Amino acid sequence: xxxxxxxxVSLKPFNSFGVDVGARLFAEARDDGDVRQALAYAREHDVxxxxxxxxxxxxxxxxxxxxxxxxxxxxxxxxxxxxxxxVIEAEAGEPWHPFVQYTLAQGWSxxxxxxxxxxxxxxxxxxxxxxxxxxxxxxxxxxTALDRQSGELRExxxxxxxxxxxxxxxxxxAGRWLILRVRFALSRVAHLHLEYGPVRQRLTEQGIDQATPxxxxxxxxxxxxxxxxxxAVLGNAGSFFKNPLVPASHVAYLKQQYPDLVAYPQPxxxxxxxxxWLIERAGWKGFREGxxxxxxxxALVLVNYGSATGPQLLDLALxxxxxxxxxxxxxxxxxxxxx
Numbered sequence: 001x002x003x004x005x006x007x008x009v010s011l012k013p014f015n016s017f018g019v020d021v022g023a024r025l026f027a028e029a030r031d032d033g034d035v036r037q038a039l040a041y042a043r044e045h046d047v048x049x050x051x052x053x054x055x056x057x058x059x060x061x062x063x064x065x066x067x068x069x070x071x072x073x074x075x076x077x078x079x080x081x082x083x084x085x086x087v088i089e090a091e092a093g094e095p096w097h098p099f100v101q102y103t104l105a106q107g108w109s110x111x112x113x114x115x116x117x118x119x120x121x122x123x124x125x126x127x128x129x130x131x132x133x134x135x136x137x138x139x140x141x142x143x144t145a146l147d148r149q150s151g152e153l154r155e156x157x158x159x160x161x162x163x164x165x166x167x168x169x170x171x172x173x174a175g176r177w178l179i180l181r182v183r184f185a186l187s188r189v190a191h192l193h194l195e196y197g198p199v200r201q202r203l204t205e206q207g208i209d210q211a212t213p214x215x216x217x218x219x220x221x222x223x224x225x226x227x228x229x230x231x232a233v234l235g236n237a238g239s240f241f242k243n244p245l246v247p248a249s250h251v252a253y254l255k256q257q258y259p260d261l262v263a264y265p266q267p268x269x270x271x272x273x274x275x276x277w278l279i280e281r282a283g284w285k286g287f288r289e290g291x292x293x294x295x296x297x298x299a300l301v302l303v304n305y306g307s308a309t310g311p312q313l314l315d316l317a318l319x320x321x322x323x324x325x326x327x328x329x330x331x332x333x334x335x336x337x338x339x
Contacts, residue, residue: 003027003037005067014070015055016118018235019310023050023068030072030093032180035146038069049148050339051178054095056118056237057127059317059336061310071122076102079183087141089183092122096129100217108186109213110139113193116224118231118238122179126170127335128163132220133196137163141183148176165272166242166335174337192216198223227298235304236295240317241275241332254328275332276300278324292316314338 009026012018025047029035042049048066052058055070073091076099080087086108090099096119100111113134117124125143128136140163143156154177162169170177190213194200202219203211211219229236251263251271258281262274279285279299286296291308293316295301302313321332 003029003034003041005038005041009068011055011060011064011068014052014068015058015060016231016235016237017059017304017308017310017313018231019060019304019308019313021060021310022063024063024065025067026070027067028070028072030074032073032146034073035069035071035178035180036151038067039146039148039151042067053092053120053123054118056231057123057336059237059310059313059334059338061314061338064339071120073122073180075181084188086186086188087183088186089181090121091181092120092179094121096120096124103184103186104214104217107188109188109190109192110134110184110186112213112217113196113199113220115217116221121182125161125163125168125179125182127166128168130166131224132199133193135163137161139184139186141185143182144180145170145177146180148178153180165245228301229295229297229303234295235306235308236301237336239275239300239335240302241279241300241320242335243272243275244278244330244332245270245272246330247271250329273330278328278330278332279320282320282323282327284320284323287316289316294320310338 005025005027007025009023010020011023012020027038029038038049050064050066050068051071052068053071071093073093075091077089078086079089097116099121100115103111113132114129117129117131124136140158145154145156147154170179192211199219202223203215208215228238245266248269248271255261262277263271266272276299284294285299287294290312291305292312293303293305295303302317317334324330324332
């Protein structure tokens with residue numbers, strides 16, 4: 001058996017909040033064989049299996065009585081290239097941002113708006129990660145996943161993944177599918193998305209009139225670095241709450257009281273409200289209690305100033321949820337998976 005299973009391992013280095021909890025058992029999977037060995041080990045020893053990637057979408061609220069398997073597989077392959085469109089495949093353990101930078105260095109565009117998002121390639125489809133007007137579904141070309149119930153491999157098309165706002169089949173059926181590798185359709189001809197947020201303004205400030213995909217990536221990295229803390233410096237999981245989808249009628253009602261409310265039209269008569277605006281307007285931005293707090297520059301980000309526990313961070317999130325519901329009649333949904 002090549003899989004190395006360790007007992008009593010601290011998960012502090014493996015979650016971006018930096019919460020110090022222990023795993024009963026811990027292993028890293030570097031290929032499909034390791035994954036299958038981990039599944040077999042968990043069955044034989046009658047322990048649950050918890051699969052993690054980069055740990056950037058986790059809130060750990062206590063010790064994990066399970067075999068924690070960290071996906072650490074590496075590899076990027078070019079599958080097809082017709083001179084304009086390329087299809088590439090990346091292993092689940094590839095760190096996301098370096099993967100994005102690799103594609104841009106090859107002259108392949110499509111992922112530039114998703115620069116500097118923490119996590120791994122395998123975790124990206126789970127949440128249908130998105131930023132600045134682009135989501136995974138927009139560049140998705142398929143993935144390979146292992147069915148933990150049957151042990152069979154299955155290929156998923158775009159439609160089969162049921163992508164939605166920060167959602168997918170793999171999130172809906174949590175614990176069943178283990179994503180092994182993901183394929184992306186990218187382009188040698190740039191089709192830039194510059195209209196969402198301050199991207200175009202940042203490019204103008206940098207004196208760039210004819211932007212390249214790499215220019216867009218650098219601009220987005222600059223914007224994100226200014227408002228989102230580096231988890232290596234200040235523990236966090238990025239945006240902690242989803243931007244809520246609400247009926248347009250409720251937005252109209254709220255705008256009577258709050259004319260500066262930030263909201264964006266969505267299909268089927270809904271609107272997406274900026275959760276950060278709600279939290280900041282409610283006075284939570286910069287709040288701190290012990291080592292658990294809300295970032296001083298971005299109200300969507302909960303932070304660990306050093307020794308905050310998972311329960312302390314969760315309690316803060318629940319208090320924010322309750323306040324927003326009472327104040328604005330809007331329900332906030334937490335993004336990180338909680339264990």
